[in-house]
Amino acid sequence: MHIRKLDPSTFQPSYGVTCTRIFPSPESGDTPFNAYWSLIEPGGASQLHRHHEGEAFIVVRGTGIMTVDDETEPVDVGDVIFMKPLTDHTLANASETEQLLFMNVYWEDIKLLLAEDDEEEAAAPKGVLTLAYPTPPNPNGDVHLGHFSGPFLSADMYIRHRRMMGDPAYMVMGSDDNQVWTATMAEARGETPQQTADHFAHKIDETLQMSRIDCHYFFHPNATGLNRQMLDNAVSKLYADGHLVAKDAPALWCESCDIYLFEALVRGKCPHCDAECCGHSCEECGLPNQTVDVKDAKCAHCKSTPVERNVRRLFFPLEPHREMLEEYHRKTIMSNQHRALITRLMGDELPDICVSHLCDWGIPVPMEGFEGQIVSAWFEMAFGYLVGTEELAQQEGIEGGWRAFWCSDEARVVEVFGFDNCWNHGVWFPAVLKAFDANANPPGAFLSNQLYRLDNQKFSTSRDHAVWARDILAMNSPDTVRCYGAYTCPESEQTNYTREAFAQFVEEELIGKWQGWLSSLQQRMDTLYGGKIPEAGAWTAPHLSFLKRLKGFLDDATEAYSLEGFSPQRAARTACQLVHAGNEFGKSESAWASSPTAHNELRTSLALELAAARCLAMITQPLMPDFSNHLWSCLGYGEPLKEWETEPHFVTPGQMVTGLSDDYFPTPVISED
């Protein structure tokens, strides 16, 4: 016997309470659960947290208030509170005088954990109003492959998949006309900034159409008065409510040009990582700066070193929104890199964000006392999302306008952006939105990506180190460009594009393996069945094993298109693996054809191979819509493929297979020379 006496002097602080471990102990050896005594002092509470284990609290002395996710209940001695994995929980001492003693027991149950997740998936409501909104690009150039393989392709794949899942899902894009970059480029082109903005916005829209990025609404912020009206209203309201404050603060000033420097007008080194950067934030490490802290700052125009001058501008103090943000971050889906960056930022004191600048391009601050100042284009963007959504809703006849998406617990808003935008979208935009309208919900999920590199260097419009999406699309099919973009998508790390690797991928994988398999399938179908799809006949163990593999590929793709596991790379790679498996299976099956009496097994094999081709059409529908539609119609379907399936299905027997041996993928052209 071993008796462990209750001894509060051995308790150590943890999660806001004091604890001591009971099991496992040296006497018990490994136990299949962990048990602790925990004490909460009068008025105290355990820190809100979640973990993957199942857990139970058993109250032994005192009274408490238990909160699990959105439920709150009083608890007493003898109560046993059970919490499922991954639920947020906290226990508060209800008494002002007495300690609360409880035992907590937790245990690992991977099955329960995975079952929870499956249940959630199964319970996912159908028909969720969905919006994906990639960050509007600066209209100072066309779309390069870096933009394309990041936010645009991701948003498009995600929305196409949601539509297959039955959701009314939309993608809105726009151009960020009022950025100072536009004015800079306009000067170089000898145009007005709006002329420049319109020129490139039109180009961008056209390029997206060429690449089958299915944008449902393209938002031009200065096209109607709506954007300015919304921003005037928001700035005035936030100022009146005290969320925006006027403050004299140091700013950079170029004495030689006699201009106030901000964003694109200042060049220097990031105060965090020393990479080249402008005012506002760093593309390399994703961290924000305060402009005055940019190292070796120079005026972008004349290259001279600026001085500091106090300028009275509008600021949005972020620190008061800390609690709201912490809660928001807990329940929002985002990549772990994004969450890590946010956690790091939230660990420091949150800054006052400068949201007005001395500039003559942009939307003027509507209040008196800020003459000559415009509202920062970033701040404008936070509301531009709402205006773009409003205009989409008007076009589509969606009742409730922007509020249908942004003020409803039933809707889903996903923002899609490059890593350098995590700070804006993840931290201060949500606070600004909530301060503006307490009923609004910031996005429920973010899809973010890292930088795409060209020949191992950063894409750069100014240095002309870029592959323009328009150029490569003019010479290659959208399918090949999309597939390779997803295959090499910079998800968890920067990836590199080379023209040679693209050409090799198209030649070896798409033409060699994909086209090779489908051609062989067509030839065998023609020879054996005159192209008419047979019904499956006799089944063998390898037949069944192949069907299971098809199910596995669909599961992988379903996960790759979900918010939680979103991965264009995995979607593209799963499609390739499916083709390889189909190809090997096809070869392994060719033996039946030479056995005159094996016709029942043979037709099962062909039916399964055609089911594999059907799965390929399914998996590639969000990724390579033209190819998927072509393949689908080759399989004899008259109606387009609309619905996502998580089980493999046979192609309807009796349908005619045609055209699979047509050369579908053009030989890659990688240079105009």
Add this chain to the structure above:
Amino acid sequence: MHIRKLDPSTFQPSYGVTCTRIFPSPESGDTPFNAYWSLIEPGGASQLHRHHEGEAFIVVRGTGIMTVDDETEPVDVGDVIFMKPLTDHTLANASETEQLLFMNVYWEDIKLLLAEDDEEEAAAPKGVLTLAYPTPPNPNGDVHLGHFSGPFLSADMYIRHRRMMGDPAYMVMGSDDNQVWTATMAEARGETPQQTADHFAHKIDETLQMSRIDCHYFFHPNATGLNRQMLDNAVSKLYADGHLVAKDAPALWCESCDIYLFEALVRGKCPHCDAECCGHSCEECGLPNQTVDVKDAKCAHCKSTPVERNVRRLFFPLEPHREMLEEYHRKTIMSNQHRALITRLMGDELPDICVSHLCDWGIPVPMEGFEGQIVSAWFEMAFGYLVGTEELAQQEGIEGGWRAFWCSDEARVVEVFGFDNCWNHGVWFPAVLKAFDANANPPGAFLSNQLYRLDNQKFSTSRDHAVWARDILAMNSPDTVRCYGAYTCPESEQTNYTREAFAQFVEEELIGKWQGWLSSLQQRMDTLYGGKIPEAGAWTAPHLSFLKRLKGFLDDATEAYSLEGFSPQRAARTACQLVHAGNEFGKSESAWASSPTAHNELRTSLALELAAARCLAMITQPLMPDFSNHLWSCLGYGEPLKEWETEPHFVTPGQMVTGLSDDYFPTPVISED
């Protein structure tokens, strides 16, 4: 949240007290422990008892007297009393007025129990008695890579996996001493055939050991009298029962050498596919011949064209066994290529198979009237399997001898061979076995493979166009050779080996990616946790998504090691995909390390990455046992990895990770020059 209120009215009498169960509950699902509330009335006591679980009492209200075996102690609120398995225990209420409330928790801990009572081990559940038997090679040369990557490696991987599944599983190998090939080679070497057979059988056995092919018994057919005795008995019985008949039939005769030609002694072209072949069957298309139908037949010795002569020999007419074979084929697991070949053969009239030849090397026909004739070595092999099994059973002390495997519906026999052996093993051996003993069951499954090629040409011992397994194993580790052999295993089609591709695979995949990932993991573990494995902390959606991927890899591998989906290629490729996924996850996780407040998320990431490494050890245990053992011990496990798991598990927190950054895979050496 689910709160279970303490309600003594629900308590039921048990062991002299009243109790109610807390866990498991409908809400919690299965928990790895059981928990109860128990109440003892004033003056009462729980009944003295013992059980095999570990147990703890936690006193929540009142005071008591605890007795465990010979010890007695007073206990109070907050005391936790731990009892080892199989100790007698009772708790008495010390108060005359107040109830005693305690929680009792018990859990099964086999390890703890075995430490207490060794006898329990005998009660461990037994699995399915399993035998894998690759075709015995001709002892006229050592093992080349073609043999190795086909039947030997497959059988070994299969048996290793079965053992992890808890089955008493064995692999028997042997040499096919009495083939005429042996005599031909002996002539060239100036030895007796038995000397040649012994020489090469020894080499083969040694090479298999070098490559960690874990053969439990190596069968030498002429070493004891058992094989001849079994064959004499079988031939006599089958002859007496009319299954073997004497028949005058045309045979090939070399007039210049004045010898009867069969098997290796005749060379020509396959009557079905025109490939070069010998008598009996064709290595290229797998179809049998009748020797006299070999096209352009020549004497292998003098190259002259033989004549036909009628010779009276023993035949096994196969047609009478058609019905039995058709039923047998329906329920037997085999590849679709194998089944297609069988279906084709069964579609024609089944031949009378010649099973005796005029030759002086081999086991003589035991009946009168067949002087100068030996029993065909193929026919001998059908019974050699039983004798090899008998000798294994004797060595291992398995009751029932060969019948324990071959005459029991509870056992599992798997034959493993190259495609050219489908005819023997799939069609006529089963008929011969059933004719010999109606209680015997032919194998329940076949694992067969296609030809492995070297630099796009057939491996050939005679033309010295071969890579000897011994040579490549002397210069490289068994792990790398096994992994590449599986990765390129000729499953559904012939595959090609080149020295350059092997070197590239080892350098880029095993050294580059596997070693690269594991080294990085060790470095991060050292830097972040001093090598001590952390417990998972805070969970995000990407964390959960990665855990689901691990489950997917284990599912894939489980399928790849199953008879129905057996695929060494898939096992090896799944291991590679797991490494790639772990590597990407690791990179995506590195962001936490730079966020000082993200330590709870960071430890979940590391715990998951280590769980991935643990999955890799699991998946590679049958494929690369040395590597798997190394990895397992690097993860801090003292006991070897023995049991297959279908769910991912965390590595036990607190264990030390060491040695993952050691250079494990040697740089490939592909030539002795």
